[in-house]
Amino acid sequence: xxxxxxxxxxxxxxxxxxxxxxxxxxxxxxxxxxxxxxxxxxxxxxxxxxxxxxxxxxxxxxxxxxxxxxxxxxxxxxxxxxxxxxxxxxxxxxxxxxxxxxxxxxxxxxxxxxxxxxxxxxxxxxxxxxxxxxxxxxxxxxxxxxxxxxxxxxxxxxxxxxxxxxxxxxxxxxxxxxxxxxxxxxxxxxxxxxxxxxxxxxxxxxxxxxxxxxxxxxxxxxxxxxxxxxxxxxxxxxxxxxxxxxxxxxxxxxxxxxxxxxxxxxxxxxxxxxxxxxxxxxxxxxxxxxxxxxxxxxxxxxxxxxxxxxxxxxxxxxxxxxxxxxxxxxxxxxxxxxxxxxxxxxxxxxxxxxxxxxxxxxxxxxxxxxxxxxxxxxxxxxxxxxxxxxxxxxxxxxxxxxxxxxxxxxxxxxxxxxxxxxxxxxxxxxxxxxxxxxxxxxxxxxxxxxxxxxxxxxxxxxxxxxxxxxxxxxxxxxxxxxxxxxxxxxxxxxxxxxxx
Numbered sequence: 411x412x413x414x415x416x417x418x419x420x421x422x423x424x425x426x427x428x429x430x431x432x433x434x435x436x437x438x439x440x441x442x443x444x445x446x447x448x449x450x451x452x453x454x455x456x457x458x459x460x461x462x463x464x465x466x467x468x469x470x471x472x473x474x475x476x477x478x479x480x481x482x483x484x485x486x487x488x489x490x491x492x493x494x495x496x497x498x499x500x501x502x503x504x505x506x507x508x509x510x511x512x513x514x515x516x517x518x519x520x521x522x523x524x525x526x527x528x529x530x531x532x533x534x535x536x537x538x539x540x541x542x543x544x545x546x547x548x549x550x551x552x553x554x555x556x557x558x559x560x561x562x563x564x565x566x567x568x569x570x571x572x573x574x575x576x577x578x579x580x581x582x583x584x585x586x587x588x589x590x591x592x593x594x595x596x597x598x599x600x601x602x603x604x605x606x607x608x609x610x611x612x613x614x615x616x617x618x619x620x621x622x623x624x625x626x627x628x629x630x631x632x633x634x635x636x637x638x639x640x641x642x643x644x645x646x647x648x649x650x651x652x653x654x655x656x657x658x659x660x661x662x663x664x665x666x667x668x669x670x671x672x673x674x675x676x677x678x679x680x681x682x683x684x685x686x687x688x689x690x691x692x693x694x695x696x697x698x699x700x701x702x703x704x705x706x707x708x709x710x711x712x713x714x715x716x717x718x719x720x721x722x723x724x725x726x727x728x729x730x731x732x733x734x735x736x737x738x739x740x741x742x743x744x745x746x747x748x749x750x751x752x753x754x755x756x757x758x759x760x761x762x763x764x765x766x767x768x769x770x771x772x773x774x775x776x777x778x779x780x781x782x783x784x785x786x787x788x789x790x791x792x793x794x795x796x797x798x799x800x801x802x803x804x805x806x807x808x809x810x811x812x813x814x815x816x817x818x819x820x821x822x823x824x825x826x827x828x829x830x831x832x833x834x835x836x837x838x839x840x841x842x843x844x845x846x847x848x849x850x851x852x853x854x855x856x857x858x859x860x861x862x863x864x865x866x867x868x869x870x871x872x873x874x875x876x877x878x879x880x881x882x883x884x885x886x887x888x889x890x891x892x893x894x895x896x897x898x899x900x901x902x903x904x905x906x907x908x909x910x
Contacts, residue, residue: 489562679882809840
């Protein structure tokens with residue numbers, strides 16, 4: 411159904427795609443894999459008419475196509491669901507599905523009845539239920555995802571591109587999405603699936619195309635490859651281990667934060683935990699279990715009925731981010747782009763945020779040379795890959811954006827780092843680098859709280875794990891007790907105990 415041959419793309423004198431091939435058949439789910447910066451998004455933007463290729467051909471059903479814009483790609487049967495949704499929050503599902511393509515009656519008035527009927531039909535075709543008459547801001551992330559897919563199918567899309575569709579979904583929502591994808595495959599739709607979760611690739615995809623550094627590496631059937639070989643194709647080397655070795659537990663390590671009681675709401679569960687120097691304390695639990703809210707309550711940025719804790723032995727209650735910074739606690743939020751970075755600013759400006767006091771010269775002026783030197787040192791310390799400190803953050807891959815946030819807090823001389831979903835949207839190679847950095851930090855005396863929805867990450871990186879359910883900690887596990895069955899049992903049943 412779809413053939414891309416020899417696709418090249420240059421921005422000025424810099425070529426970013428070096429002759430990419432992609433073949434997608436009708437009725438298959440085809441994975442497009444590669445590290446951040448491999449060229450996946452650029453290739454899909456060319457397919458959808460957002461960018462024009464410098465060289466190469468696009469064929470649909472054997473016919474050569476060249477799209478001047480996205481509308482022409484839509485007319486050719488191509489639909490794309492971007493990782494960041496394009497829905498208008500205050501419009502309902504029907505209005506979003508027909509946005510800019512509204513149906514009108516003989517007098518030019520909106521034919522709301524027909525639009526609603528057709529929207530209901532396409533959702534029925536997918537076997538999903540979505541409220542049609544409420545603003546999409548009130549829908550779950552999964553429901554918004556399905557509205558985007560339905561919107562593409564209403565435009566008669568026969569080739570559907572799903573860019574990181576599972577990044578913000580719960581496991582049950584992911585399974586529902588896969589059910590929809592299997593139904594689309596049965597109906598003959600060609601699906602291009604982009605994901606960094608290799609377990610998803612092996613579960614739902616038929617064939618795989620791998621890109622690396624703007625080059626076509628190869629294509630294969632899922633049945634003909636294993637996880638290790640696939641990672642090697644993506645990163646150009648074999649990753650010896652996904653997670654660095656854990657150090658021996660040190661029960662005598664100083665307690666940096668002792669949370670005696672956090673209660674998010676009156677009558678709710680009370681959470682207690684300690685964070686020791688040199689350890690990674692994992693926060694696990696289902697989405698909505700209160701992991702992030704507990705940390706934000708600790709930092710003074712989320713309301714709590716009760717918050718009693720000691721930092722370095724001193725009893726206090728933080729009033730907000732400024733006091734948390736003064737106490738040496740830095741937060742790497744779940745949403746890097748919305749809460750952790752100003753993406754239109756340079757790397758230097760982002761690393762300097764919260765740090766300008768250290769560059770003050772003669773009271774009123776900044777020592778720009780010292781700022782430059784400190785930025786370059788911080789970038790080198792976490793191995794940010796960029797053209798230089800003045801490169802804009804929105805030109806970096808997800809992994810390098812995460813490193814910029816880390817560099818900012820290291821530059822601010824934090825002692826405690828909170829990583830909220832540290833590797834979400836990051837490829838396997840960059841994940842390994844982030845994990846290695848986290849272990850290097852704890853070896854230097856830092857302490858880390860890691861909130862993660864990925865069980866392998868929690869198990870592979872945590873020295874101890876606090877399991878959350880219904881707004882509070884229900885169990886703390888460590889040592890050999892850190893395994894998937896034990897953690898999920900506590901997360902789903904809420905049995906309270908300490909297991910060593």
